Amino acid sequence: MLTFIGLGLYDERSISIAGRDALQAADYVAAEFYTSYLVDATVSDLETAHDIDIDVRDREGVEQHPEDILRKAQSEDVAFLTAGDTMISTTHTDLRLRAIDRGIDTRVIHGVTAQTAASGLTGLQNYRFGKSVTLPFPYAHGAEGVPTSVTDSIAANRERGLHTVVYLDIKANRDEYLRASDAAEMLATDLEDMLAIAVARAGSPDPTVRADRLSALAEKDFGDPLHLLVLPGELHHLEEEALAALADAPADMLNAVDSQ
Amino acid sequence: MLTFIGLGLYDERSISIAGRDALQAADYVAAEFYTSYLVDATVSDLETAHDIDIDVRDREGVEQHPEDILRKAQSEDVAFLTAGDTMISTTHTDLRLRAIDRGIDTRVIHGVTAQTAASGLTGLQNYRFGKSVTLPFPYAHGAEGVPTSVTDSIAANRERGLHTVVYLDIKANRDEYLRASDAAEMLATDLEDMLAIAVARAGSPDPTVRADRLSALAEKDFGDPLHLLVLPGELHHLEEEALAALADAPADMLNAVDSQ
Known part of the structure; x- marks a missing residue:
């Protein structure tokens, strides 16, 4: 067995x-x-x-x-x-x-997955997530910036109003873990400077969940790994409330998403 | 607290x-x-x-x-x-x-979710699932057949080659749980008679996982609830092998999906 x-x-x-x-x-x-x-x-x-x-x-x-x-x-x-x-x-x-x-x-x-935690910790509804993506380290990807497959999937989800979980590269044998701040900086270059949510240490007793524009997340330190990012699509009213209460989302960013 | x-x-x-x-x-x-x-x-x-x-x-x-x-x-x-x-x-x-x-x-x-089990038990890769849907009982939906929102989401996922988890309605207060066979029959009417996977009792020591065309699944009895369905998009080679070994998928259905 x-x-x-x-x-x-x-x-x-x-x-x-x-x-x-x-x-x-x-x-x-x-x-x-x-x-x-x-x-x-x-x-x-x-x-x-x-x-x-x-x-x-x-x-x-x-x-x-x-x-x-x-x-x-x-x-x-x-x-x-x-x-x-x-x-x-x-x-x-x-x-x-x-x-x-x-x-x-x-x-x-079965064990609990980061996908489950990403939905639960942000208050974004699980049936409103599209395809997930993984953002590789540039050296692993073999080129600077964000692979087209990643930006294409994010764009396709957003066209349908869906959220995207962005898993961040893990090179455990080198003890390297892509940080949410570095990932936000990479994404801010290739996407518009949109609202995103950084989730650090999902599943721990004290996870960090922080929503802000990508350029602002790029400036922050979210502490120990593992990190992931969520890029929201259209937000329902309760999801906006959740991002404000659970992730300290700036009010103007929520309005911006809401009015799209 | x-x-x-x-x-x-x-x-x-x-x-x-x-x-x-x-x-x-x-x-x-x-x-x-x-x-x-x-x-x-x-x-x-x-x-x-x-x-x-x-x-x-x-x-x-x-x-x-x-x-x-x-x-x-x-x-x-x-x-x-x-x-x-x-x-x-x-x-x-x-x-x-x-x-x-x-x-x-x-x-x-956090607890383990049906989404995690659906991916793990079928061998379909978690990053190749699109938006999930819930199929309601016709009486709850207020009309016969499958809501357009459900068929639209399945179609949009399939256009992108993505798999869809179809959660089945639960009316716990009436002790009613939509069965995979009934759901397959509903879907076979509104979609083509495509390959689908029935998963019964996910998370149990002895779950049932069975892949076949919708019309064939509609004829089967998957035993006690809870049930769900997975509608595959494009299948990678390893996913096809998994469906054959784990879900007894008919070889001709796998070839059919593969050649799309």
Whole structure:
């Protein structure tokens, strides 16, 4: 049996009780933290809190060499952990399909995702979000500025009045995390200087949620990662109230959006 | 303090450990189950598992008469529970804003949502979903068939190659839950007879995930609620493999989508 368990967003207590129980019952526990990571728990914190040993795998150890994981899962209970929800990432769908191909039972225990938190923390309604995008570091993208695929998706969402979650690049192996301020500066260059919401440390007890024009967000320091941005489309009245109360949105920016 | 806690999707163990700890520390616990509910836990199950008392509120008791909740939250630790994630629903954003307006500290402890599960269980990539829609019962919609707003959103997503989550109507007070088979029949009338994926009991240990043309899904019984449908847009190769392995998608339907 191979059970994919999402750890949620923040620390060793962000996992569901069902996930924790499955984790503790497993004979072998593998994890990866290169697609995302827990903001406030080390591997050692997880091991201590749940009284388990964790075998942390790098990208190569998951994507190129998952043989020993699959072999163990043929006869034992194996748990595979990631931050957020495990099945959001293509990599792990591939691992699941390889397991099924060998006749291994698989199961998914979901975790809270940044998408859920982005909607909940901003007060923007989940059914009014369009396609999400990821903004890469310029060096990862191979060019300055914002990829056309990102600006095109944002524009297509806005044409339909929809909000966009902008995930920010994570290079965990280099300990680099694109900051909301840097992302806002990049976007302000390629888009109009529109209203945006910076969300820092979603899922933590004390997340930062701040709405302002992109050029103003570019000047701010939102503290420790992880960060993301939300670019709102048309705002309903309650959404405007939420951005004012939860994210300190400037009144003139809300009026500007409202009158579009 | 007013803490909004998402219970997740399935039973009393779907809540995060952080959520459970906050729940148990609360002086007063209110909950509503009219926007959604836990598939396999009664209120009594929740009370027993977490050793708490829960005051279940109906819609009027949350939206029209939240006075006593707010009054308690001014001096005590109050927890407000829903299935899924609490802040996904407009109602509860309103309650949060009322609390903030009175100077009450608020906090959100997120829960797993059906959106996360829909992506994870089907193997469709989360950043390739467009706007979600909700399909109402015809009697709730006030007309036969599928509202134009729903078919328009599905069409707009498909034009961009994006997948659509179709949430199915819940009338918890009447114990009515729109079934995936009935929804597929409604959609097959108003859309072409396209590939769709039925997901039943997302978040449970044994969810059903089945891909087929709408007219074929309309003939099936997916068992106990809750159900939802996913209408895929363009499918990448790995997504096709996932639908074949995880959802038993007919090979000819995958080729049909692929060649569009």
